[in-house]
Amino acid sequence: MARPSGSDAGVTGPRVRAAAERLFARHGYAAVSMRQIAAEVGIGAGALYHYTPDKQTLLRDMMREHLEALLTAWQAADPGGDALARLDAFARFHIRFHLDRPDAVFIAYMELRALEPAAFAEIEALRRRYEAVPEAILRAGAAAEVMEVADVKLAGMALIAMLTGVNTWYRDGGRLDRAAVEAIYARMAMGMVGAARAPA
Template identity: 60%
Template sequence: MARKKNSSGEITGPRIRAVALDLFAQHGYAAVSMRQIAQGVGVQAGALYLYTPDKQSLLFDLMQAHLAELHAALAELPPCPDACAALEQFTRFHIRFHRAREKAVFIAYMELRNLEPENFARIEEMRRSYEAHLEGILQRGVAAGQFTLPDAKLAGFALIAMLTGVNTWYREGGRLSLERVEDIYWDMVRKAVGA
């Protein structure tokens, strides 16, 4: 079907994703209808289907885009041959990256249960790849005698959960700056791995 004259896919597509992100974060995926998303965008409900096949695809696209951006940003970090320096870099990166994307992070964690099995498997693969990056740092640290850990995989899960938790309580303008929070969390991470 041809797009209407003067319509812009470069504007409408991103607007649909932005509105869906806001609504899913505020009300939850299950409580939001395509009609509500269309209303937020300012188009007829049928127009959404020019940009996405269904609500499930929209949720998957939001999660996939978030994780793809995460992987791309992680890949841009300078290499750290020293495991302790790499762990500090990862700690600070994780806090900063996720803090700047509060709604996307909330959806990526809280709406996993609403993904269909095939979509869940694809998102889970992307998440595991990110977790494996941290696990690799921890394994390097153990092998070099820098870290003392009984299980690098379990430690990785615990550290990611702790770091992601900053999003649940941190607010700009609060008692601590984000930089200070990073310093404190890095100190806790360092002690948790026995460095």
């Protein structure tokens, strides 16, 4: 099917995803129609189907892009080596990455239930790849006896939950700037595994 006259898939496609992200975060996936998304972009409802076959595909693609970007960014940020240095880096990275993407983060956590089974399996696999990152760090720290971890999986999930919680309250221009928030949460991450000292 040809695109609407005068459209540019490289421009309109991202605008469609950005509009859907805003609307899903504001109103919830179930409450948003394809017609609303089209109106937000400024195109006809029929034209929207040149960029996505349906709303479910749009949600799945949005979540996949977010998680793939997250995994790629961590790969670039991972200092490797010492578990304490990696835990510090992971805590700071997670906050820095997620604070810039509040709508994507909200959707990634709150709209999983809206995915159909095949899409859910795909997105859940990506989530598990990211969840494996802190688990590996904590496992290495426990093995090196520089961290106290009663249950690696539980501690990894608790760490992610603590760090992601920043998105519910942080606002730019508030009492603490981003660097201060990163530093405090990195110390709390160390403290929760009995490694209060700063990494070497």
